[in-house]
Amino acid sequence: MAATAKERGREARERLLRAAAELITERGWTGVTTRAVAERAGVTAGIVHYHFDSVDALLAETAVGTMRAATAWLKTALERVSSADEALTTLLAALDSYGGNDPESVLFVEAYLAATRDPGLRERISAVLTELRTALADRFTEHGITDAEETAAVVVASLDGLVMHRALNPALTTGTVRPVLRRLLGTEQDGGSDRHDEPSDDCTTTDGRDRL
Amino acid sequence: MAATAKERGREARERLLRAAAELITERGWTGVTTRAVAERAGVTAGIVHYHFDSVDALLAETAVGTMRAATAWLKTALERVSSADEALTTLLAALDSYGGNDPESVLFVEAYLAATRDPGLRERISAVLTELRTALADRFTEHGITDAEETAAVVVASLDGLVMHRALNPALTTGTVRPVLRRLLGTEQDGGSDRHDEPSDDCTTTDGRDRL
DNA sequence: GATCGCCTTGGGCATATGCCCAACTTCGAC
DNA sequence: GTCGAAGTTGGGCATATGCCCAAGGCGATC
Numbered sequence: 001m002a003a004t005a006k007e008r009g010r011e012a013r014e015r016l017l018r019a020a021a022e023l024i025t026e027r028g029w030t031g032v033t034t035r036a037v038a039e040r041a042g043v044t045a046g047i048v049h050y051h052f053d054s055v056d057a058l059l060a061e062t063a064v065g066t067m068r069a070a071t072a073w074l075k076t077a078l079e080r081v082s083s084a085d086e087a088l089t090t091l092l093a094a095l096d097s098y099g100g101n102d103p104e105s106v107l108f109v110e111a112y113l114a115a116t117r118d119p120g121l122r123e124r125i126s127a128v129l130t131e132l133r134t135a136l137a138d139r140f141t142e143h144g145i146t147d148a149e150e151t152a153a154v155v156v157a158s159l160d161g162l163v164m165h166r167a168l169n170p171a172l173t174t175g176t177v178r179p180v181l182r183r184l185l186g187t188e189q190d191g192g193s194d195r196h197d198e199p200s201d202d203c204t205t206t207d208g209r210d211r212l
Numbered sequence: 213m214a215a216t217a218k219e220r221g222r223e224a225r226e227r228l229l230r231a232a233a234e235l236i237t238e239r240g241w242t243g244v245t246t247r248a249v250a251e252r253a254g255v256t257a258g259i260v261h262y263h264f265d266s267v268d269a270l271l272a273e274t275a276v277g278t279m280r281a282a283t284a285w286l287k288t289a290l291e292r293v294s295s296a297d298e299a300l301t302t303l304l305a306a307l308d309s310y311g312g313n314d315p316e317s318v319l320f321v322e323a324y325l326a327a328t329r330d331p332g333l334r335e336r337i338s339a340v341l342t343e344l345r346t347a348l349a350d351r352f353t354e355h356g357i358t359d360a361e362e363t364a365a366v367v368v369a370s371l372d373g374l375v376m377h378r379a380l381n382p383a384l385t386t387g388t389v390r391p392v393l394r395r396l397l398g399t400e401q402d403g404g405s406d407r408h409d410e411p412s413d414d415c416t417t418t419d420g421r422d423r424l
Numbered sequence: 425g426a427t428c429g430c431c432t433t434g435g436g437c438a439t440a441t442g443c444c445c446a447a448c449t450t451c452g453a454c
Numbered sequence: 455g456t457c458g459a460a461g462t463t464g465g466g467c468a469t470a471t472g473c474c475c476a477a478g479g480c481g482a483t484c
Contacts (some may be wrong), residue, residue: 008432009430009431009432012431028241029242030239030242034471035470035472044432049472049473050430050432051431055472106328109324109325110325112379113322113376115379115380116237116380117239117240125380126380129377129380129381147392151392153381153392154389154393156377157376157384157389161369161376164321164324164369164372164373164376165368165369165372167327168334168341169338169365172365176365177365177366179359179362180359180363181366183397183398184395186395218459220450220462224461256464258445258465259461260442261443266443267441267443
C-alpha cells in the first residue's frame with residue numbers, strides 16, 4: 001500500500017476543500033467557520049489549521065481552485081468551437097449544467113466579493129478571469145467579432161450577473177436569455193430574434209460533451 | 213418643540229442603517245456584527261436590538277431600503293428618456309456615479325447572495341428588481357425593442373455583473389463597455405457602434421485604458 | 425524492533441458575538 | 455410637579471470562533 005498516511009492527508013485536505021465550497025454557498029464567505037467545515041468534511045477541527053494557514057486561506061484555495069478547474073474546462077471546450085455563436089452557446093451550456101440552484105456559480109460570486117477585501121485573492125482571481133476572457137476574445141477575434149476584447153469582457157461579466165439574478169428570478173433560463181445575448185456578438189445574422197426557449201440545441205454538436 | 217426623543221431615535225435608527233450599508237461592503241454580509249455597526253453609527257451596542265429585531269433584520273432593512281431608493285431614482289430618470297439607447301445611458305451613468313470603488317453596488321451584490329439564504333429577503337429584493345426590470349422593459353417596448361422583457365432582464369443582470377467584475381478589473385469603465393452593451397438593444401443602427409449622438413449626459417469617464 | 429515523518433486527536437485559551445435587561449435620561453402631557 | 459412613553463446605557467450571559475499545542479497513531483525506513 002502506497003503511503004497511507006500521506007494519502008489520507010491528501011484526501012482530508014481535498015475533503016476540506018469540497019466542504020468549504022459547499023459551505024461558502026450555503027453560509028456566505030465570512031460565514032464559514034473552522035468547526036463547520038471540519039464537521040462537513042468529517043474530520044476534527046484541528047485538521048483545518050494543519051492543512052491550511054487559516055480559514056481564509058482555505059476559502060481562497062477553494063475558490064481559486066474551483067475557478068481554475070472551471071476555466072480550464074471551458075478553455076478546452078472553446079477550442080473546439082467553430083463560430084462565435086457557438087462559443088456563447090458553450091458558455092451558456094456550462095452555466096446550465098449546474099442546474100437551477102447551482103452551488104458552484106454562487107461560489108464564484110462570493111469569491112468576487114471576497115476578493116474586494118483581499119488583495120492577494122483579487123490578484124489570483126483576476127489572473128484566472130483574464131485567462132478565460134482572453135480565450136474567449138481569441139475565439140471572437142478569430143470569427144470576426146468587432147471589439148473582441150471588450151465583447152468578451154462584457155459577455156463574461158454578463159453571464160456572472162445572470163447567474164446571480166437567476167438565483168432570484170428562475171425565469172432567467174439560458175433558453176430565454178440566449179436570443180438576447182446573441183446580440184452582444186454584433187453579428188447581424190438576423191436569425192429570428194424573437195424565438196425563445198431553445199429546445200435542446202444548446203449543446204455544441206461536436207463530440208460528446210454533455211458532461212459538465 | 214417637536215418630539216426630540218422621537219427625533220433622536222429616528223436619527224439613530226438611520227445612522228445604524230447607514231453604518232450597516234458601509235460595513236456590508238467592507239466586511240461582507242455575514243461579517244457585520246452588532247458592535248461594529250453600533251460603533252460606526254456612534255451609538256452603543258444595545259441600541260441595535262432596540263431598533264431592530266436582529267442583526268439580520270438590520271441588514272435586510274439596509275439592503276432593501278438602499279435598493280428601493282436607487283430603483284425609485286432610476287425609475288423617474290427613465291421616465292424622461294426618449295430612446296432605448298438613452299435608457300441604457302441613464303443606467304450606465306447611475307453605475308458610474310458611484311465612482312470606481314463604489315460601495316453601494318457591491319452592497320447590492322451582497323444582498324443578492326444573502327437573499328439566496330433568506331426567503332423573506334429574497335421576496336423583497338425580487339419585488340424591487342421586478343419593478344426596475346418592468347420600468348426598463350416599458351421603455352424598451354415603447355421604443356420598439358424586440359423581446360423587451362427579456363432584454364430588460366439581461367441588461368439589468370449584465371450591469372450587476374459588470375459592477376462585480378469592475379471591482380476586479382478597473383478597465384471595465386462604462387465608456388469601454390457601452391458600445392458593446394448597445395448591441396443588446398438589438399437596434400441595428402449602423403455598424404460603427406462606437407459613436408453616439410447624444411451629447412448631453414455623457415457620463416463616460418475619460419477612459420484611460422483600453423486594454424482589458 | 426527502533427526511529428522518523430506525516431497526520432490526527434482532543435482539549436484549551438483568549439476573544440468575539442448575539443441578544444437580553446434593569447436602571448437611567450429626556451421630554452411632552454396632564 | 456408628576457407621570458409615562460420613547461429612547462439610551464452599560465453590564466452580563468451563554469455560546470461560538472480562530473488558532474494553538476502536547477500527546478498519540480501509523481506506516482515507511484533502517
